[in-house]
Amino acid sequence: MSKGFTRDQLAARIARDIPDGWYVNLGIGLPTLIANHLPPDREIVLHSENGILGMGPKPGDNAADLDLINAGKQPITLLPGGAFFHHADSFAMIRGGHLDLVVLGAFEVSAGGDLANWTVDDNSMPPGVGGAMDLAVGAKHVWIMMEHVTKKGEPRLVESCRYPLTAARAVHRIYTDLAVLDVGADGFVVRDMAPGMSLGELEAKTGAPLRRAA
Amino acid sequence: MIDKLYPNAAAALEGLRDGATVLISGFGDAGVPFALCLAVLETGARDLTVVANNAGFAGKGVAALIDAGRVARIICSFPRSEPDSPFVRQYKAGRIALELVPQGTLGERMRAAGAGIAGFYTRVSAGTRLAEGKEMREIDGHQHVLERPLRGDFALVRAEKADRWGNLVFRKAARNFGPVMATAADITVVEVAECVENGALDPEAVVTPSVYVDRIVVTGPGGPR
Numbered sequence: 001m002s003k004g005f006t007r008d009q010l011a012a013r014i015a016r017d018i019p020d021g022w023y024v025n026l027g028i029g030l031p032t033l034i035a036n037h038l039p040p041d042r043e044i045v046l047h048s049e050n051g052i053l054g055m056g057p058k059p060g061d062n063a064a065d066l067d068l069i070n071a072g073k074q075p076i077t078l079l080p081g082g083a084f085f086h087h088a089d090s091f092a093m094i095r096g097g098h099l100d101l102v103v104l105g106a107f108e109v110s111a112g113g114d115l116a117n118w119t120v121d122d123n124s125m126p127p128g129v130g131g132a133m134d135l136a137v138g139a140k141h142v143w144i145m146m147e148h149v150t151k152k153g154e155p156r157l158v159e160s161c162r163y164p165l166t167a168a169r170a171v172h173r174i175y176t177d178l179a180v181l182d183v184g185a186d187g188f189v190v191r192d193m194a195p196g197m198s199l200g201e202l203e204a205k206t207g208a209p210l211r212r213a214a
Numbered sequence: 215m216i217d218k219l220y221p222n223a224a225a226a227l228e229g230l231r232d233g234a235t236v237l238i239s240g241f242g243d244a245g246v247p248f249a250l251c252l253a254v255l256e257t258g259a260r261d262l263t264v265v266a267n268n269a270g271f272a273g274k275g276v277a278a279l280i281d282a283g284r285v286a287r288i289i290c291s292f293p294r295s296e297p298d299s300p301f302v303r304q305y306k307a308g309r310i311a312l313e314l315v316p317q318g319t320l321g322e323r324m325r326a327a328g329a330g331i332a333g334f335y336t337r338v339s340a341g342t343r344l345a346e347g348k349e350m351r352e353i354d355g356h357q358h359v360l361e362r363p364l365r366g367d368f369a370l371v372r373a374e375k376a377d378r379w380g381n382l383v384f385r386k387a388a389r390n391f392g393p394v395m396a397t398a399a400d401i402t403v404v405e406v407a408e409c410v411e412n413g414a415l416d417p418e419a420v421v422t423p424s425v426y427v428d429r430i431v432v433t434g435p436g437g438p439r
Contacts, residue, residue: 049318065386066244067245067386067387073295078386086321086392087317088322088324091318125294125297125302127312128314129315129316129317130317131318132316133319133339133344134338137337138318164342165342
């Protein structure tokens with residue numbers, strides 16, 4: 001059996017690290033899993049960029065409302081205390097630094113905190129960017145949830161991104177199946193590793209130097 | 215006496231010409247003015263520039279306009295929600311131009327157009343491919359991109375209710391781009407489930423004040439989804 005956190009373990013780990021009272025946007029893809037693991041004793045307010053604060057879980061069968069969807073266009077619910085607002089307000093909220101945290105997926109993150117998560121230049125499909133650039137620039141904290149290496153085993157944490165950037169020097173912390181790392185002033189700092197991982201093994205799967213947290 | 219009510223969607227699009235820029239509300243299927251999109255097809259207008267967050271879904275709305283070859287250019291943030299959509303086919307065939315804009319910048323460019331703002335500096339997209347060719351300026355130690363306003367000849371907006379003057383309320387997340395687009399076009403056409411008498415909407419709850427609305431069409435609840 002391979003070492004490392006499962007996706008749900010990783011989502012639960014991230015959820016545990018989100019403080020009570022934070023306003024949070026969970027990006028499309030892996031980060032949406034985090035919503036299933038938010039600690040019930042904390043009030044964490046979820047933002048959806050299509051104009052919702054206080055997003056709740058998906059509705060029961062036959063209760064879906066076509067006008068109540070999340071940024072991934074899936075039916076959701078609204079919690080008591082939730083609110084609707086238009087798109088310019090939603091992104092003013094994002095750019096204006098009012099969200100405490102966004103958790104995004106990524107193709108690559110560089111040691112300087114550059115983020116690449118919007119296109120891999122695959123010419124078979126036209127590009128799409130959505131709100132990725134706005135979220136990466138605007139939120140107070142930018143965390144990344146991603147696999148540590150590609151399907152081919154190549155590092156996704158790199159010295160400099162090969163894929164087109166979403167934002168420069170934007171990422172603060174990265175949660176992967178193998179480790180939790182901060183982007184420090186001098187590159188990646190290892191905060192935590194999956195059970196059984198050694199620093200040497202992690203270094204072999206990472207494309208930039210690692211330091212242990214003091 | 216103010217009368218913004220039109221008998222049907224086709225009549226409400228009078229003046230829509232070839233080459234027009236049309237702002238179309240909606241995010242996913244929520245808030246898309248489906249009846250007005252169908253009516254655009256019936257006008258026969260071509261070479262349109264469409265501004266919308268997405269390029270349409272399931273062959274409806276914006277996707278129907280693209281499929282019929284009416285859209286020369288789309289300005290949007292996320293056009294490829296389905297692998298084999300009309301947009302993807304037309305794009306691969308080189309028959310539609312794409313201007314990709316970050317989602318918040320898209321909304322803010324329309325807000326600027328509606329608010330008389332000639333441009334704004336934002337950190338969003340600085341240092342990325344989407345800023346190429348744009349004027350840059352360092353402000354407070356960060357690179358910023360100059361973004362220009364985005365205005366439409368027409369805005370087609372879905373709302374829940376209008377009153378006779380054109381005050382609007384929306385429904386849940388179907389609000390999305392509607393209130394912003396309503397401010398940013400020469401002619402704003404609104405498709406609503408219901409039009410009520412003046413005074414029937416709570417003035418404290420009005421989202422879009424009537425000054426932004428030119429034409430109203432009642433298409434019933436939900437519209438043709």
